[in-house]
Amino acid sequence: MKNLSVLINTVLLSSSIAMASLPVQAAMPQSLNGQTMPSLAPMLEQVTPGVVLISVRGTHEVQQRVPDAFKFFFGNPRQNQGQQKEREFRGLGSGVILDADKGYIVTNSHVINDADEIQITLKDGRQLEAKKIGGDEASDIALLQIVADDLIAVKFADSDRIRVGDFAVAIGSPFGLGQTVTSGIVSALGRSGLNIENYEDFIQTDAAINSGNSGGALINLRGELIGINTAILGPNGGNVGIGFAIPSNMVQNLVNQIIEFGEVRRGVLGVAGRSVTSEIAKAMELDVSQGGFVEQVTKDSAADEAGIRAGDVIIKINGKMIKTFNELRGKIGSIGAGKTIKITVIRKDGKEKTYDVTLKKSEMAKIEAVSLHRMLDGAELENDDKGNGIVVAEIAENSPAASVGLRKGDVINGINRQRINNIGELRSYLNDHKGVFALNVQRNNSSLFLMIR
Structure with a gap:
């Protein structure tokens, strides 16, 4: 969780207020000593299988300072203020299943940054390896994919229609305790200028959000996703009842771009x-x-x-x-x-x-193709406006991309005889296959194949 935390805040509902204000599916009456009590359990039983635990493992470089007494042994002391060393890390977070058929899971970018291994644990106990489809650090959104049967997706709500005072429920796995549900209300809308992300339009809530809740679901009482929990605000990482979630409409816009392009194209x-x-x-x-x-x-x-x-x-x-x-x-x-x-x-x-x-x-709309394949290094690619392939916008002289025969203005519209309509499809194909690839390229009125390996 990014620099934040939240008090466990249980919404106290009197029978009269709760039964008048809660949707039927959220407040199915439970009998206790002859009295009818409202409960969120029926709704949560339908939704919680769509929220997953994410475990990551990887390495990152850390700077180690060299004591002054030993700098002589490491060459020029002005160039050797420290040494780079790789250190293994592990982390936990949460995610939300968006598409049960395709296995798409959305989470925060900071949950899976630098991860070499991403493991998903479903509520039923199944553990699966996940593949990163794409992400956007500026908005702290990442998209993962798993292959599994009988998944349950969480339905999106229209976050533009929520109001301050609406009930909200946070679902995630704080502190590695396992799936946990907390409740509160929507405290504010349109929060920005917090310097948590580059692009901010947060839902603020007092539902308890703690370390490990990042990437989890903020839902309404119909069990619909209104936001992805991303941050909490509190001194010393303590929970003070101020949490932030990325609105579901913003998430959906970003995820759709990642699915189509492999990245966000603002x-x-x-x-x-x-x-x-x-x-x-x-x-x-x-x-x-x-x-x-x-x-x-x-x-x-x-x-x-x-x-x-x-x-x-x-x-x-x-x-x-x-x-x-x-x-x-x-x-x-x-x-x-x-x-x-x-x-x-x-x-x-x-x-x-x-x-x-x-x-x-955006001027950043073109991507450096080395992120797709090393032999495409030196090429800048962008999607054709009409969805007819990938345009080579620029090509660097003497680059690997130039050596395989790509030229500025070429349109890549296939790979290994499979149709490719955009960068997202090309990225997905290259991620799923290994070996030699034949790019189908349209150049002026001619069609040709260029081989990369």
Whole structure:
């Protein structure tokens, strides 16, 4: 768990309040001494098999300082302030099954970072090796895959519809104790600026989240996923009832990109700015007290082409209110390139305008192909806009990719006679197979095969 913790906080429900406010499936009555008592057990029995324990093992480099008295024996002391040494580590976390048929599991990126082995333990006791499909450290999301029968997936909720005060239940494996359930409420929405991740739009909850809960589920009383638990805030790692979860809509956007591309391919709005404050509102004579104040619009960006101007205050995305510029950044950061969204702004004259904005590709949208295969080192790849393969955007001279015959402008649309539509499919194929590969390449009007091994 990242720099955080949470008190075990049991929601106390009187019979009258609970039975009036809890959904039927969450509050199936249990008889005790002739009295009817509300219970979350029936709902949890359906959902908890979809939350797993993740155990990781790996090595990472640590810096060892050399005592001054011995630096003479290690050459130039200015170049030998320390030595790199590999140290084995083990870790625990949680994950949520998203697709029972394909075995997809979502967790936090920090749970499986640098892991050489990832083991999944299901609630029924089965232990399985997992494969990493992709991840995004900036938003702390990673996607794993296992092969198993009779899996149970957790259904997604629309996190844009949750409200402060809604009941929330956290499921995970804190401190390696095994699966644990805690309850609370949604304490706040749209939390950002915490410097926990680069892209933040957290759900805050007082449901107990502790070390080992990372990557676990935050669900509503219908048993639907509203967030992935990622962090807690507390002095000395102690639990003070402030936990954070990545909203399910953000998770779904990111996971869909990882499945398609093997990574997150963020769209770019093309604005710079800051959150509206009382000082800014007064200086700019604005009629709003919150939102994202646009200081600059990049020329030819998505915002520029849509008509957004410097001085506008962005107050909504797809009809959902925006309180801060960090919240705006967090929401945009989870939406893929090419997606069209509605952005509502308030102009200096007080008029409200809504624009359809199609997000453009980030400059980071191309990937270095060495991450796919060593013989593709030196090539920059990007998906064809129409889904017809993978475009070689750049090729370095005298690189391994150039030596196998790839050229700038080539389109890779197959491997070993299997159709490949995007980088995600190519990555998946290369991960699952070994040996010699024949890339089917379209060059101008010609089709050819290039061999890599």
